[in-house]
Amino acid sequence: MTRQMTGAKMVVQALKDQGVDTVFGYPGGAVLPVYDEIFQQNDIKHVLVRHEQAAIHAAEGYARSTGKPGVALVTSGPGATNAVTGLTDALLDSIPLVVFSGQVPTFMIGTDGFQEADTIGITRPCTKHNWLVKDTDKLSETIHQAFHVATTGRPGPVLIDLPKDVQFADGEYTPPAKAKVSHYQPRVKASIEDINNLVALIEKAERPVFYTGGGVINSGPGASQLLRELVDATGFPITSTLMGLGAYPASGKGWLGMLGMHGLYEANMAMHGCDLMINIGARFDDRITGRIQDFSPNSTKVHVDIDPSSINKIIRVDLPVIGDVGHVLEDVLKVWKSRGRKTADTSAWWKQIEEWREVRCLTYKPSETVIKPQYALERLEALTKGMDRYVTTEVGQHQMWAAQFLNFEDPNRWMTSGGLGTMGYGFPASIGVQLAHPESLVINVAGEASWLMNMQEMGTAMQYRAPVKQFILNNERLGMVRQWQQLLHGERYSSSWSESLPDFVKLAEAFGAKGIQCSDPKDLDDAIMEMINYDGPVIFDCLVEKHENCFPMIPSGKAHNEMLLGDASVEGAIKSDGAVLV
Amino acid sequence: MSALRIQQGSTSHSAYDLRDYHAEVIEKHTLAVLVDNEAGVLARVIGLFSGRGYNIESLTVAEVNHDSHLSRITVVTTGTRDVIEQIKAQVGRIVPVHEVHDLTVEGPSIERELALFKVEGTGNNRIEALRLAEIFRANVVDSTLESFVFEMTGTSEKIDAFAELMRPLGLVETARTGVAALARGSHV
Numbered sequence: 001m002t003r004q005m006t007g008a009k010m011v012v013q014a015l016k017d018q019g020v021d022t023v024f025g026y027p028g029g030a031v032l033p034v035y036d037e038i039f040q041q042n043d044i045k046h047v048l049v050r051h052e053q054a055a056i057h058a059a060e061g062y063a064r065s066t067g068k069p070g071v072a073l074v075t076s077g078p079g080a081t082n083a084v085t086g087l088t089d090a091l092l093d094s095i096p097l098v099v100f101s102g103q104v105p106t107f108m109i110g111t112d113g114f115q116e117a118d119t120i121g122i123t124r125p126c127t128k129h130n131w132l133v134k135d136t137d138k139l140s141e142t143i144h145q146a147f148h149v150a151t152t153g154r155p156g157p158v159l160i161d162l163p164k165d166v167q168f169a170d171g172e173y174t175p176p177a178k179a180k181v182s183h184y185q186p187r188v189k190a191s192i193e194d195i196n197n198l199v200a201l202i203e204k205a206e207r208p209v210f211y212t213g214g215g216v217i218n219s220g221p222g223a224s225q226l227l228r229e230l231v232d233a234t235g236f237p238i239t240s241t242l243m244g245l246g247a248y249p250a251s252g253k254g255w256l257g258m259l260g261m262h263g264l265y266e267a268n269m270a271m272h273g274c275d276l277m278i279n280i281g282a283r284f285d286d287r288i289t290g291r292i293q294d295f296s297p298n299s300t301k302v303h304v305d306i307d308p309s310s311i312n313k314i315i316r317v318d319l320p321v322i323g324d325v326g327h328v329l330e331d332v333l334k335v336w337k338s339r340g341r342k343t344a345d346t347s348a349w350w351k352q353i354e355e356w357r358e359v360r361c362l363t364y365k366p367s368e369t370v371i372k373p374q375y376a377l378e379r380l381e382a383l384t385k386g387m388d389r390y391v392t393t394e395v396g397q398h399q400m401w402a403a404q405f406l407n408f409e410d411p412n413r414w415m416t417s418g419g420l421g422t423m424g425y426g427f428p429a430s431i432g433v434q435l436a437h438p439e440s441l442v443i444n445v446a447g448e449a450s451w452l453m454n455m456q457e458m459g460t461a462m463q464y465r466a467p468v469k470q471f472i473l474n475n476e477r478l479g480m481v482r483q484w485q486q487l488l489h490g491e492r493y494s495s496s497w498s499e500s501l502p503d504f505v506k507l508a509e510a511f512g513a514k515g516i517q518c519s520d521p522k523d524l525d526d527a528i529m530e531m532i533n534y535d536g537p538v539i540f541d542c543l544v545e546k547h548e549n550c551f552p553m554i555p556s557g558k559a560h561n562e563m564l565l566g567d568a569s570v571e572g573a574i575k576s577d578g579a580v581l582v
Numbered sequence: 583m584s585a586l587r588i589q590q591g592s593t594s595h596s597a598y599d600l601r602d603y604h605a606e607v608i609e610k611h612t613l614a615v616l617v618d619n620e621a622g623v624l625a626r627v628i629g630l631f632s633g634r635g636y637n638i639e640s641l642t643v644a645e646v647n648h649d650s651h652l653s654r655i656t657v658v659t660t661g662t663r664d665v666i667e668q669i670k671a672q673v674g675r676i677v678p679v680h681e682v683h684d685l686t687v688e689g690p691s692i693e694r695e696l697a698l699f700k701v702e703g704t705g706n707n708r709i710e711a712l713r714l715a716e717i718f719r720a721n722v723v724d725s726t727l728e729s730f731v732f733e734m735t736g737t738s739e740k741i742d743a744f745a746e747l748m749r750p751l752g753l754v755e756t757a758r759t760g761v762a763a764l765a766r767g768s769h770v
């Protein structure tokens with residue numbers, strides 16, 4: 001069942017066979033044969049971005065909102081190097097991507113040919129795996145293998161480097177079913193012994209907490225469903241990382257809110273004071289742990305992760321459970337039920353949590369004259385609640401406020417650059433999400449500085465009629481940088497002003513989109529509704545309080561129970577040994 | 583603001599982790615890594631070590647099974663027990679890696695290294711060098727009137743010891759292969 005065809009045709013055929021419907025890309029000399037094949041078919045839609053970084057972020061948005069791998073296509077040299085930030089972003093957030101890059105013909109490799117770059121060398125540390133294909137006969141099998149690697153185990157980005165002569169040459173096409181199976185088959189089911197041990201811990205914990213992350217979402221909607229079942233049946237409290245929001249619904253009765261550096265007081269205090277911590281698909285990132293030595297000092301720690309290298313990397317755990325979240329949760333539920341659905345009395349723990357909640361850590365000083373960023377997000381939440389809504393963000397204060405003030409009821413609805421913290425992620429990601437969900441409301445909560453990093457994508461949004469809403473919380477500052485300078489560098493605001501900002505309304509209009517500016521809290525609701533109701537891309541320039549700080553905050557080098565709650569105690573908040581930390 | 587007082591070496595594993603690693607014992611482990619013999623696989627392994635700040639004391643690589651295209655990489659590395667565990671897990675998740683064996687903990691193993699030493703000298707030094715070479719069972723593989731090249735196989739410690747003795751006798755150049763290692767016994 002093999003067929004002869006050119007390498008370029010194979011790429012398109014393999015994508016079809018892998019069920020790909022959308023490719024984000026940008027052409028150039030070294031990928032012209034593939035573009036020629038794309039031109040001659042209608043099954044796969046190619047989305048022309050305006051910068052290769054945006055192609056990768058758009059593919060990430062597509063992947064995170066659908067659960068399918070995102071696909072991107074870039075040319076050699078500068079095309080590939082422009083993709084590096086996106087690949088690194090996807091690697092740190094474990095997002096499955098298959099990226100194709102053009103390369104100079106095999107006989108020119110190593111000669112510093114025009115637009116030659118050592119793409120394999122450059123992307124080796126920022127992909128899960130990459131391949132240089134030198135033989136057209138091996139191309140289709142490599143592509144199938146690439147999809148397997150990107151989506152199996154801990155997902156991640158992979159790259160295939162395609163020399164131009166390999167694209168032109170004829171070779172034998174191997175369909176996915178015939179392709180050699182990879183030896184890469186990470187374990188998905190945990191040992192029954194580990195499951196039993198975990199259930200035994202669940203049965204006797206008095207102060208338990210679930211700490212969940214992006215791994216739950218990566219494991220698929222079924223995993224989120226099982227998580228809800230387990231959390232609700234045990235009645236345990238649950239918190240999540242930035243990456244995991246939506247796996248458990250914000251309206252659920254166990255929900256404590258996000259944890260970590262800008263997480264909720266009750267969530268961090270529960271982490272600090274618990275006697276059983278069940279980490280499911282999270283990785284004890286430094287944004288979460290605060291000072292390692294004081295991290296949750298009195299708890300038994302369980303870590304469920306598909307990647308063995310995550311175990312004991314940062315925090316030593318008592319019970320590692322290596323496996324896929326969905327499989328593990330299924331087994332835990334089965335065993336826990338069969339042993340009689342036992343839990344200890346957690347009412348005293350809940351009472352304690354309620355007291356922490358009373359602190360109402362998200363309280364901010366309201367204003368009748370300026371729009372507080374928190375208020376803007378509260379209104380956005382109120383006015384879009386219950387809608388078929390997806391949210392992406394850029395990176396900065398607005399991102400943290402979005403995580404604090406927007407509520408997510410379902411997985412795959414929230415796309416943000418967590419691990420790499422890539423300014424410029426949100427706008428292209430929102431386009432990727434919108435193209436995967438044409439009828440849904442897609443909002444990018446942005447900071448003005450981040451947004452400018454990929455603003456060229458207005459062209460893409462217009463061309464593909466992606467009605468993405470760019471909700472810019474414009475504080476005319478690199479707000480998060482400014483906040484750190486205030487806390488740590490004696491209010492010397494070195495280069496943290498957003499100078500010479502464009503007129504965002506005119507900018508929108510220049511692209512043929514709609515621009516809205518709002519600066520008065522009284523006009524905000526109407527303006528937001530106007531944004532939502534407009535059928536097309538909107539740039540919403542929301543002028544907000546310029547020097548608002550994002551709280552709560554665990555300063556670098558501090559423990560969970562040393563959170564800053566408001567503007568009062570910011571002086572000297574970060575000690576010198578914490579200052580080296582970012 | 584006072585100067586940052588960060589203990590030297592305390593951030594060697596991760597910039598975010600201010601645990602004091604000096605409090606823990608540094609161990610030396612020999613890892614055998616079976617990999618697909620494909621272009622760039624060594625760069626992946628080495629890149630992982632340098633990128634994550636792990637040590638490489640020695641590294642050897644060669645194809646060991648032509649039919650299944652498998653190569654064996656033998657790495658001698660040092661670190662605390664936690665770091666060694668991390669290294670194994672990190673190496674294990676490189677896609678073309680099939681198996682990672684920690685020969686240091688998996689039971690008795692044999693380690694051998696081959697070295698070549700060029701020793702220049704005349705008179706008594708030359709005679710002494712030859713005498714010591716015999717004791718160490720080093721072979722003379724090249725000789726001129728003023729020099730020998732000795733070839734020696736043994737543990738790294740034995741090779742170190744021989745080099746130490748040759749230094750005052752006119753050792754001018756050394757080449758070492760790095761460690762090759764296998765578990766003892768019949769099992770693989």
Ligand SMILES: Cc1ncc(C[n+]2csc(CCOP(=O)(O)OP(=O)(O)O)c2C)c(N)n1
Pocket residue numbers: 394395396397398399421422423424446447448449450451473475477478479480481
């Ligand atoms: C590409 C990139 N460069 C620099 C940074 C460092 N950084 C983090 S937040 C931030 C400021 C973001 O400003 P803005 O987008 O306006 O968001 P705000 O914090 O004001 O809400 C900067 C410069 C980053 N995260 N990414």
Ligand SMILES: [Mg+2]
Pocket residue numbers: 396447448449473474475476477478479498
């Ligand atoms: Mg800003």
